[in-house]
Amino acid sequence: MSCSNLAPMxxxxxxxxxxxxxxxxxxxxxxxxxxxxxxxxxxxSATTISCGLRELRNxxxxxxxxxxxxxxxxLVAAAKVRRAQEAVVNSRxxxxxxxxxxxxxxxxxxxxxxxxxxxxVRPVRKVALLVVTSDRGLCGGFNNGIIKKAxxxxxxxxxxxxxxxxxxxxKKGGTYFQRRPYIPVDRFLEAGNLPTTKKAQxxxxxxxxLFVSEEVDKVELLYTRFVSLVKSDPVIQTLLxxxxxxxxxxxxxxxxDAAEDEFFRLTTKEGKLTVERETVRIPTPSFSPxxxxxxxxxxILDALLPLYLNSQILRALQESLxxxxxxxxxxxxxxxxxxxxxxxxxxxSYNRERQAKITGEILEIIAGADALS
Amino acid sequence: MTLNLCVLTPxxxxxxxxxxxxxxxxxxxxxxxxPNHAPIATAVDIGLLRIRLNNDQWLxxxxxxxxxxxxxxxxxxxxxxxxxxxxIDPQEAQQALEIAEANLSGAEGKRQAIEANLALRRARTRxxxxxxxxxxx
Numbered sequence: 001m002s003c004s005n006l007a008p009m010x011x012x013x014x015x016x017x018x019x020x021x022x023x024x025x026x027x028x029x030x031x032x033x034x035x036x037x038x039x040x041x042x043x044x045s046a047t048t049i050s051c052g053l054r055e056l057r058n059x060x061x062x063x064x065x066x067x068x069x070x071x072x073x074x075l076v077a078a079a080k081v082r083r084a085q086e087a088v089v090n091s092r093x094x095x096x097x098x099x100x101x102x103x104x105x106x107x108x109x110x111x112x113x114x115x116x117x118x119x120x121v122r123p124v125r126k127v128a129l130l131v132v133t134s135d136r137g138l139c140g141g142f143n144n145g146i147i148k149k150a151x152x153x154x155x156x157x158x159x160x161x162x163x164x165x166x167x168x169x170x171k172k173g174g175t176y177f178q179r180r181p182y183i184p185v186d187r188f189l190e191a192g193n194l195p196t197t198k199k200a201q202x203x204x205x206x207x208x209x210l211f212v213s214e215e216v217d218k219v220e221l222l223y224t225r226f227v228s229l230v231k232s233d234p235v236i237q238t239l240l241x242x243x244x245x246x247x248x249x250x251x252x253x254x255x256x257d258a259a260e261d262e263f264f265r266l267t268t269k270e271g272k273l274t275v276e277r278e279t280v281r282i283p284t285p286s287f288s289p290x291x292x293x294x295x296x297x298x299x300i301l302d303a304l305l306p307l308y309l310n311s312q313i314l315r316a317l318q319e320s321l322x323x324x325x326x327x328x329x330x331x332x333x334x335x336x337x338x339x340x341x342x343x344x345x346x347x348x349s350y351n352r353e354r355q356a357k358i359t360g361e362i363l364e365i366i367a368g369a370d371a372l373s
Numbered sequence: 374m375t376l377n378l379c380v381l382t383p384x385x386x387x388x389x390x391x392x393x394x395x396x397x398x399x400x401x402x403x404x405x406x407x408p409n410h411a412p413i414a415t416a417v418d419i420g421l422l423r424i425r426l427n428n429d430q431w432l433x434x435x436x437x438x439x440x441x442x443x444x445x446x447x448x449x450x451x452x453x454x455x456x457x458x459x460x461i462d463p464q465e466a467q468q469a470l471e472i473a474e475a476n477l478s479g480a481e482g483k484r485q486a487i488e489a490n491l492a493l494r495r496a497r498t499r500x501x502x503x504x505x506x507x508x509x510x
Binding site: 087090091093095097098101105195196198200201205206208209210212213215291292293294295299300302303304306307310311314 | 381382383384385386399400401404411412413414415416417437438439440442444449451452453454482483484485487488491492
């Protein structure tokens, strides 16, 4: 007996008003027409529920387990967003002091010609794209977004006839680019759980050596900016050459002053968790006029700019992590809701099956008793 | 009069309290800073930062380059990375040094040589930080 047809028959028999639902005759006629029921699949949900009480019960159990896992993942991700925010807050003293120093130094150096390797602007023949993805999946459209942006940029660069190479950070980006051997990849790096200075340093070393040895003339950073708990934005930023003033420029040359630090903050508004982005103008007092430079100001700038590079890369990694974790939170929340819905549907059809089975047994008993009497 | 020392790295504050004296490795040699030092700004090399605490004990920090600003009894050091010697595992630091040396000898081309050199200097600094003999004066 093909049980998959019973369920739709049972549902469709509920609809026509002339058939009394509890009349055994109606049910018998339903039992006798298994093949005709296949075409009338007027079941409420569009899914085909497989037959068999045991299978249904197994399915309900597995959905329940999956729901527990996705809910746990959602809570873990929510905790991680808070940690990511704390990491950004912890990195602020460094970047604030750095910007102060950069500004004061630039004031002193205004008349001089600054030629530091990291700021050298060359005609662009080759561009390095630093793409930041995640190590783990189950984060919704996060990795897709940034990879699509990377592909877009690659297409733009190819159209302009500029060669490119990719430095991929994160396992997901790694697997994507590995499957596409036509995209030259320089190095695969892993993102890890928490962005540390060591990791940022490793990436900075790579980028630094590529740029200084003149293998590439421009380095662009592609990461996902954390806008809010539900929205994140893949952006492209020009990492190298640095502007001596410490401006942050994006691929189109639109520059933002480094003294305007933008950072995100988790707060609660009306009892719900939200993210606010604040732009803070860092006060930039100049050096006291008697401040002596132990070395040549240009040498000092030479020492400062790698610091700036490191902090930029670290900030990008942190924001990327925050976006990844909030995307995972949203995806797992959706998954949990879907699991609840699926469990409900399965439970309903399980109960129907169970009742149908009981009714069938009762009818058999009645028929048997009838035959005997 | 004590100095207020602040050691910052991109992801956290390593040190933020008062000290008696520090010895810093700069590109132009080592400099010692006592209270009421003249205000200077200097680039810091990959090397050791020795801190003399208020109880006359010396603490060593492996500093991976950066910048230092000294003025008005306030010292601010911005470092690429900094590790207090007590946080460094000697075995791991030694292994890292050996790996860095191997990488340097196997480096081809200008670019790899630059990277390998930097990595070697850092590994060496970490090992030195662990091995330094602490003395009390």
